[in-house]
Amino acid sequence: MNKSYSLAESGCIDFFLIVCYLYVNVNTLIGGWIVATYKMKDIAQMAGVSIATVSRVIHQNGYVSVENREKIEKILEETGFVPNRIASGLKKSKSRLIGHMTLFNQNMLYEKISEAINREASENGYHVLTMTSHRGSGEEKNQVDQLIGQQVDGVIITSNGSIDPGLVSKMTGAGIPIVMVERCLKLKGVDRILVDDRQGAYGAVKHMIDQGHRKIGFIGIQSQHEVERLRLLGYKCALEEAGVTIQDTYISYSQTYNVGQGKAGIEDIYNRCSEDGLNFPTAFFATSDVLAAGILQFCYEKQLRIPEDISIIGYDDTLSLMMAPPISSMALPEEEIGVQGVRLLKRRMENKVLEVEEVVVEPYLVDRQTVKKL
């Protein structure tokens, strides 16, 4: 090595690189291939400088002579050197990792939010460690330990309003900032991105009322969670505002978000209407596109046309474009949700003490003309 070192000093960089390639960094032999990874120490040796100087070039701080800077930059380029984030993370007590806890869900909404989070994080020099759990599985406890162990700089919790608050405290207790997104818990020190679901439902139902509908069905979820309560509330507000009395017969709550339950919901309303001697609604609002899909299946069976026979508005705009026919839906600004989530987190990660923030985002109607004018 000493010999190689002097070679490098005397300017024979290229030859030296080959020597290095063969001898310095041979970590492993895989299938006969020589595999090399460079460390700052190696770069420093090749450039004939100290590792501190290399670091100064990489981080563009401190003083480095033009001559050395160029020499080092050239070597960096040639070797494709990538600094070891683990080592720097250890020294700086920053992993530049964001944890993302989410529930697995057959819904592109969460996929889209995830995507926005990943992208925004990446643009800010962070990476995302995703932990997917399954409703009621209790996996979160272990995941929290894993995230703390990985020294994540912050955590985003997407749509998991049922997470154990104790776990969240464990993280905040470890100094990890948290942002909850879409389905949130009101917790000390936890920022929130909320969707104005009351307004979303209100807007959808208002649109139907404006088109002349008065008998409007509601297909939602029986949920302890606030978002479903708000959607029902928005529905009721719109009706009350229009002076329409609320018919329980027109309201159906399912257990979970799935097509079958959506279809069962409208069938239930259909049957109860006959029993109660009421007219079947002329329009339906579903609190999720997946439930709306169930409504469409019902219509298909009964050979009802949309919007001629039945008007529909869905929610979340994940499937509506793909349905036959494509239906109107209240879309959520997934992009904004993800981006704002990362931004809030970033502010906390970078300057510790801040007020708790709450950002409210608004759904917007994607109108595909599935509400008939009466």
Added chain:
Amino acid sequence: MNKSYSLAESGCIDFFLIVCYLYVNVNTLIGGWIVATYKMKDIAQMAGVSIATVSRVIHQNGYVSVENREKIEKILEETGFVPNRIASGLKKSKSRLIGHMTLFNQNMLYEKISEAINREASENGYHVLTMTSHRGSGEEKNQVDQLIGQQVDGVIITSNGSIDPGLVSKMTGAGIPIVMVERCLKLKGVDRILVDDRQGAYGAVKHMIDQGHRKIGFIGIQSQHEVERLRLLGYKCALEEAGVTIQDTYISYSQTYNVGQGKAGIEDIYNRCSEDGLNFPTAFFATSDVLAAGILQFCYEKQLRIPEDISIIGYDDTLSLMMAPPISSMALPEEEIGVQGVRLLKRRMENKVLEVEEVVVEPYLVDRQTVKKL
């Protein structure tokens, strides 16, 4: 500290814990809360042993007296200690991180595969760093550097057959094992999980033929990629085998996987049939559910019933259950794809030299009775 230390030694653990909580590990004050994180050093001090002993308890290796083991375990429990993975990663040159490179895609298929990868990784003590890129964006180059920098122990590339092979070599060159999944490139030292798409398409079309169909349409993607070639091949094989001559008029290639293109595809065939004076097909095979959704939209407009007027089989079973009506589809074993991917990777990560492996998984028909018996 020395005073506290002697307290611990004299057995006053509980009091000592409080002292520790207040003084030893006060890292930050957030909103008035005292925040503490423990290191092995702290645990060792509390237990009055050396840090090596604590490590032996945590990793359950080496000899530790029952007395010390119990004392340490108790403290570990009480403090909720989580070892710093960054530090151990640095020492062991293992991050226990798996990189996952995937393309963003409005398709639950990738979501499901991701989910399986995350779960299987987690069960094996790994975490997943997901890097989502967008077709043709060139984001991959940077992502590869990030993954190398994070010292990931392995990388899974999902459905990105268009990744630059040079980037893959950079990773294998850095000693990182790679598994490609679903859409693969044949590259030196890269394991593959392949879907038998030829067989999948063949099976779907065979099913239609068995039900008596002879005029069968194909809605696919004009793709350089092998999977679409295989699906078309499977379609043609099934027809040839049945002695049916292949009609170009019945075949349509779209640009990308989206509903609009699916609908345009079948409209195109419809128009060309009139021009050529051919009968419209009685059945359609689509190479993706999203294209099949387009077919359903066409049928809806034309008031064609399924399967009475038109028979359909989709592919990937991501949307078919939610359509009106739910349609038959060739499902891919997403679970198996993800799990096998992680397993292959794990074998490579744990014992370096292995033959390149190729696992082929089979699609299976989910029959929802949308092929009419002729």
Added chain:
DNA sequence: ACATAATGTGTAAACGTTTACACACGGAAG
């Protein structure tokens, strides 16, 4: 009784960065 093995514990050197500090050189200001 003595060698040897099994058990239990602590010390200290890594791992690859970052960064405070020290030092050296030149030029400008007094």
Added chain:
DNA sequence: CTTCCGTGTGTAAACGTTTACACATTATGT
């Protein structure tokens, strides 16, 4: 001709683990 500041560079000590090694102590076999 000092003194001081702006540049440029290297040294070495962290960061929190893991683990080889050394050293005890006790048990076992002869």
